[in-house]
Amino acid sequence: MQQFEFTGAVLPPAAEAARGSIRAFLAEEVAAARFQPHRCTWSSFDSGFSQRLGAAGFIGITWPEEYGGQSASSLTRFVITEEILAAGSPCGAHWIADRQSGPQILRHGSERAKREILPRIARGECYFGIGMSEPGAGSDLAAVRTRAEKVEGGWSISGQKIWTTNAHHVHYMIVLARTGERGESRHEGLTQFVVDMQTPGIEVRGIRDMAGNHEFNEVFFDNCFVPDDMVLGAEGDGWALVTGELAFERSGPDRFLSDYQLLVGLIDAVGPAPDRLQAVEIGRMVAELASLRRMSTSIAGMLGRGEQPVVPAAIVKDLGTGFEQALPEVARRLVDCEPSLGAEGPFAEALAETVLRAPSFSLRGGTREILRSMIARGIGLR
Ligand SMILES: Cc1cc2nc3c(=O)[nH]c(=O)nc-3n(C[C@H](O)[C@H](O)[C@H](O)COP(=O)(O)OP(=O)(O)OC[C@H]3O[C@@H](n4cnc5c(N)ncnc54)[C@H](O)[C@@H]3O)c2cc1C
Structure with a gap:
């Protein structure tokens, strides 16, 4: 445990x-x-x-x-x-x-x-993109099929990534690819590469999200060359590396402050004389935010000491994204406002955009079910 x-x-x-x-x-x-x-x-x-x-x-x-x-x-x-x-x-x-x-x-x-x-x-x-997810390898990241073959002076990558945020803007992407057999654990034979997005053999195709924005992409690699000195760690160490990277990805204030401006807008919209329900609900959200902030600060300290707080980071992400997703629902309960992209006023606009984005908060960086399964294993329940 x-x-x-x-x-x-x-x-x-x-x-x-x-x-x-x-x-x-x-x-x-x-x-x-x-x-x-x-x-x-x-x-x-x-x-x-x-x-x-x-x-x-x-x-x-x-x-x-x-x-x-x-x-x-x-x-x-x-x-x-x-x-x-x-x-x-x-x-x-x-x-x-x-x-x-x-x-x-x-x-x-x-x-x-x-x-x-x-x-x-x-x-x-x-700027960088994250080259982890593939069609058929999202939650089950060890199932990645993008391959890197050893060639003179480096590696040749072929395969496909998906949901790559900002791949159409970034200069590099860290790609997780299969370089050997999976082994019994399924975690062997993976390696991370720093891929220059200008390299021949890369095609980026945009995907629109349900708000109509183009933020994430499909990325195709066809014999894309990566020099030896752009390999991270040793060949085959990819699983340990990617797990460590996710601790950085999951624990920061970006996991509970994504829609903080909506909380500010909500408090302004309610005004200085909240009714009992408004006071209770806003008080609860602010108290939750304070707890999350303390937990996240604690993890920042662990990362600074060189530790890899994988399970604590998963806890912060699960609780933090739950908080972020609850916020638009609380806002709708407390203020009479129909969320619509054409609506007038900063609060209505913020509410509409957050309602559309909120479902993704608990998907990006690992889904709720996967985080809870890691937490269960971490505390000895599985
Ligand atoms: C806004 C956004 C940005 C993203 N940016 C990036 C990026 O830049 N780079 C990148 O690599 N990826 C990115 N992703 C992808 C993200 O990491 C994946 O969507 C996520 O890991 C889930 O994988 P999936 O979509 O394949 O879903 P699946 O793995 O197919 O899961 C579907 C559902 O089944 C559940 N499920 C799956 N397996 C289990 C299990 N064993 N037990 C219980 N439930 C299970 C999941 O929790 C989920 O609810 C992004 C996603 C979003 C939404």
Whole structure:
């Protein structure tokens, strides 16, 4: 049975100082009308915003200076991240690179990958996609069929990925591919590759979601060459690597602040004299948010110590996305407002967009059933 606990993490003075700096940066952005607070923050792609954020020193901050970072603590990063999300800033372009691809390269990449890629991510100029899911291999990730064959000086990848967020915009994608036999555990023979999206042999086809947006894609690889020094870790280590990457993906404030602007809008819409039901429901949501924030802060501390808090991260994602999905329902109960994309006013617009996006919150990054099955195994119930 895996032991875990959410020890309280105290934010160090440097983290609180960073809160002042990032708030000042965001206030200036809003004052200059460079962005309008967005309803579903990290779904939005704005490379100009990411470049300004990078130039101001708010991306890749936990990495060593030699790779473009500032050797800051993961708790300082946590504070910057939560402020960026709470402000409703359009932070989606660099999000995956800063959250998981960069840390994955720092831990497992070659010296060339670290030197060439990490400083560009930190400057807000280089973006990543996640190449895990395939048709027939979503929840059952070990079933991936994309193959990489050894060739002179590198590897040749052929196969298909699906639901790849921003594949049509990004510079690189970390692809999980089969390089050997599955073995009895089914987890053997997998390897992760850093694939340059400009390489010949890659075709990206867009998929529209139910709100009509083009965010995710199908990606086809046909003998796409990847040099040896763009392999992450050792050949065959892919399962351990991808599991570690998911701990970065699942535990941050982006798992409970995706629609924070709707909570702000709800509180404004209810006004200073809520009735009893409104006070109880909003109080409950705010209390839940405070608990989630403490749990997520605790995981940021664990990640900073080099631990891989796989089960605690799954708990935060399951509870956090449940919170995010409950929010539009609570908003509909408390305020008489018909969600419609053509509706007038910021609250109605925010509600409509969140209602359309909310079902995806508990799918992206691993579904609720899969997370609960991992948690059950982690606490010895399976
Ligand atoms: C907005 C969004 C963005 C995404 N971005 C990316 C991306 O950038 N890169 C990427 O690789 N993927 C991405 N995904 C894909 C996402 O990771 C998968 O959708 C997810 O892992 C589920 O896989 P699936 O869609 O194949 O569903 P399936 O695995 O087919 O599951 C269908 C249903 O069956 C349930 N189920 C499956 N197996 C079990 C089981 N053993 N026990 C109980 N229930 C089970 C699931 O919980 C789910 O409810 C994204 C998805 C969304 C919605």
